[in-house]
Amino acid sequence: MKKIWLLLSLMAAGVQAAPSLDHQVFNAQNQAVSLSEFKGKVVYVDFWASWCGPCRKSFPWMNEIQTKYQDQGLAVVAINLDTDNELAQEFLKQVPANFSVRFNPEGDVARSFDLLGMPSSFMFNRQGQLVQHHVGFYADKAAEYEQELVNLLKE
Amino acid sequence: MLKPALVAVTLIIGLSGCSNLGVQPWEKGQLARSDMALDSEKLDLALDDHIYFSKEGSSGGRAFAGGGCGCN
């Protein structure tokens, strides 16, 4: 019974099933932009929402690694999934971000990334291939995440 | 007496199989509200349960486990 469900959900997700950087999102000025603008860099894509506690905890760490590895070609892209943009702006006022913030209110990109929990993070190497993904944010695993990024940056 | 118990147990286990019910992880904004937590009024419920436990013949039933908030 389980297999049928899997098949159905895959088909429903449409062509762009696998996570990739070829997706359309909105930037702070509400213009449609593509994630491919970060191609060539090591990209840490993070899906978050204003109501999610662990997401709030991950921002300071993302700030740190963005400042630390910016000039080695790291791009942290946090994609907000709130349907009400006001909530996202309120969150950003309280929890500053010095990395790129994008918006995907319809959640279609999140659906094609098939998130298992919130937050969810995906690591792309310089060739734009997905190499790693994590669910949730745990302070004691942050060093592990950082090491994975450092290895990607060295490639 | 045992029959209803068995029915209940199989029903509960069975329910966990269906994966079409439910929402995507990023659609849990409402469910993550503090007033939606199953233990959001745990003091009131504890005080109520104590009164009804000492004034009526049956008790229990409630569990605070599980919950809607989807963030890890």
Place this chain on the structure above:
Amino acid sequence: MMSTSSLKTALYSLQRRDWGYLGEFRAMASPCEILIACDQLDIADDMLDMAVTEALRIEHKYSRFIAQNCLWQLNHANGHKQLIDEETWQLLAFAKQCFQLSDGLFDISAGPLMELWRFDPKAQLPEHARILAAKALVGFERIEFDSRHIEMPTGMKLDFGGVAKEYAVDRVAYELAECYPDIPVLVNFGGDIACPVPKVNPWQVGIEDPQHLDHAANVLAISQGALATSGDTRRFFEVDGKRYGHIVDPRTGYPVVQAPRSVTVLGPNCVTAGMLATMAMLQGQGAEDFLQQQDVKFSIFR
């Protein structure tokens, strides 16, 4: 009970030393250390956790590199009146006193000038016209503020760089001393140091020698009090043999000529020591005379 230090090593580390615990982390773009003279792991961990949280909080609030933060809001108000909280008001009030006591030499509105002087060896001398344009935007006296509001001329940018790190050191020291009044602790953020609780056998603190970076020229013994270092040992550049340090004189728009390479001052708290060190640097040649008049212990490297 699970020891919580293991949970948090990612963001900072806590190592056992024979005199207690050494906590290390990064904040304000500098290496930070907390030396804790106590043997209980959970207390040391809690103190370190408080220090990191406070340091990151201040950095996030007043760093000029973080978009949307408190400082960013003030600097992008283009002339409109802005609400400020008590902490920001206290800092502004302190900066105003420093501006007056230094006859305008210490000016936190020198933001635009700071951005002009990109301090790394490859940088070129900015054109004079751009310096004048940036200087036009500087002038602490043109800022109106009270305990609730602030109004700045459009284009003026505040930069708490001259005081934020020392302030963070003092805040962390103040909070640690308040929660653990009897545990001697030394807070060291990249050379700015504070010891709020007296220690019987004093801490041994190495003062960096500007010529040979990363190894101590001489060692100072501190039982209590604070110490701050201001200097261009790392951030400087040379053009036609002339060395320009990172201390800019807001009145001329140029870095201070003949400024010492580094000035270290001891004081009651880090903010005061740091301010005296910065003002000494701003005196250029007169640094030694200036500090002698303040009868504080200091050391200057030329």
Place this chain on the structure above:
Amino acid sequence: MTQKNNQINARQSKQIAGALALASCGLFATSGHATELSKKADDWKVDAALMYYGEQDRVQAVEAIGTAQKAFGDDSVLDLKLVVDSLTGASASGAVAQSSSQTFTRPSGNGQYSVAAGDTPLDDTFHDTRVQANVGWSEVLTPDWKLNVGAYGSKEFDYMSMGLNASIERGFNKDNTTLFLGTAYSFDVVDPVGGRPVDLSSMAVRDNFASEEAYRSAFDATRQSGSDNKQTADVMLGITQVLSQRWLLQANYGLSSVNGYLTDPYKVLSVVDNNGITQDLLYESRPDSRLKHSFYVMTKGALDAGVVDFSYRYNTDDWDLKSHTLETHYRYYFTGNFYGQLHLRYYQQTAANFYQPFLMADTPLPEFASADYRIGDMSAYTIGIKFGHRLSGGHEMSYRLEYYQQDPKNNGTTIPGELQNFDLFPTQKAITAQFSYSF
């Protein structure tokens, strides 16, 4: 030009170190400032409440409850709870009213109390203070598995109880479904005032004895020696299923097996003749085991300006005591920080098979018998309102008032003779007032 300037400056510069030090004190005098970033995540979250429960001319109780919760890292949470409550007033002894005054022996055997003609006999020796402490630890083992363990202890004058519990939660399909399996064990020591009465032994009343010694030996004959204990083992299987973005459903099945001393040492039954005249008073007796089932289903919804939940519970057990409970809470937010909440509950119960309002003198004694209306036929309803204010800094204050009415019913017993003049199933009314504060 800059050289000259510096020279002038050096001479004029005055002693400013003192002024600077003074100015900097202002920076730290602040008593600690509101941290914009979320409150330090690892602080203690404290909930406290004070409740008054008062029945119409029967029992009054004041209960203070406090819980404190602290997170350790991202995975573990410690929960502490302390409850102190004190009980005063009188509660029904189980004896029936009579057309003449009646005298009863106090449970301790020292002294008596008398009840006026026509009144339902109430035993007013009820002054007791209970203290209970709970501790719980929950740990997220993996994103799918969560473990909770806990222990509690409770002590009052004549009753001591302690217990352990453990439960495991498993998340399925993106945490939309959570299966819960919980077990609990508790051990209670029952050491009543005056000792445990011998089951169905006849109450010795001092007035019926010539001398104190005679009364004393008769009373002692109605006592069992030492205390007794009671063990309870519970297991519960539950599921919490997210139905939509705003609704979730919870369904639980609970099985509870209790063994040991279940009788209420302070309850008695009247033995009446065909005219309804009390001939004797017997201490009640209940079975020493009870197997209980509970089926509970609840749905909770997040509304735009409120929250609502509906729940139904069915209980049944091998004492044949069955009950239905319907309950709902509806909360409405008048403003972002102020809400009102309505609480409605209906409860209906059928009597245990050994419940009898009284015993007939001419019929043989049953093995078990109790006239405690709380295990008789009964329906009850509760209506309550609550108001809450969300204050700054994550604090919340709330106060509620509830009215609870119980209507005991006759489980089909024919009422003999003059007992028909009395209401053997009087309605009970009670008020609850509670104030809570959390930060």
